[in-house]
Amino acid sequence: MKLSTRGRYGLRAMLDLALHYDDGYISLRHIAERQEISEGYLEQVFAMLKKDGLVKSVRGAQGGYKLSYPPEDITVGMILRTLEGSLAPVECVDGENPSKCSRYDECVTKFIWEKMRDSLYEVVDSISLEDLALKYKK
Amino acid sequence: MKLSTRGRYGLRAMLDLALHYDDGYISLRHIAERQEISEGYLEQVFAMLKKDGLVKSVRGAQGGYKLSYPPEDITVGMILRTLEGSLAPVECVDGENPSKCSRYDECVTKFIWEKMRDSLYEVVDSISLEDLALKYKK
């Protein structure tokens, strides 16, 4: 039940972009240095973020990445869903990728998984990058 | 962020024991058949549950396992913590196994992980095996 580094690194990198939202495009090199994350690995993380439309990019010298939306419009939930997939603790209650087992109908534990999923989403969808940025500046 | 089958199987097996709480010791063979779980694998799961004191056992013919406490005194949280370890989404907020990273003090994302952890615990610690058993009988 642990998050992978993809989600953790990705969130930190997105917070970094939020803190520099007014500074144009930011290169992975800078983010990697500030956040002490392997640059090559960050590339793969940002490929996912870009594919899902959370960031946009410019290639070439002086290029980099930028949030697609202002920090207040991007939630932690959006980022974690992109990088970790659904936060549902088991697949049968995973809306995006539903794979119901043969005991789906009689299953009682299912209700637990739904509650876990919903309470997690409530947390992560209620926190935006701006919330984090404000907290950081203090 | 998915639970492993250890947690899922284990919970179902514990629910099975709860439903047969008044029937003495139940063999893994029966649980495995009813729950359609590999018996050999269940052995390993029950080794963990026993080590943590959630079940007790009797060896030999007619032996088996039994809940150490009545179903209302065993929560889903107790079972999942035994089988999955802490439900903290990252190690730095894992009370049992704390491993703080070098950025612990300045870290803003930490607060998210704490909220996720707390909301998960609120869910799983509020549901007992008896709750599940009652739900099942309906």
Next chain:
DNA sequence: GTTAATTCCTAGTAATTCAATAGGATTAAT
């Protein structure tokens, strides 16, 4: 006291995922 049923214990294993690294192709500013 033998047999059958059961827990207990250790080791191995195929498949998957993770967290990178490596090497290059493409693009754009200077």
Next chain:
DNA sequence: ATTAATCCTATTGAATTACTAGGAATTAAC
């Protein structure tokens, strides 16, 4: 032209997962 960047694909070592295999120890029933 050079440099700085994104983009793309492949590989890899380590760890974890979900088992299976094989047996030792224990107990009830006959």
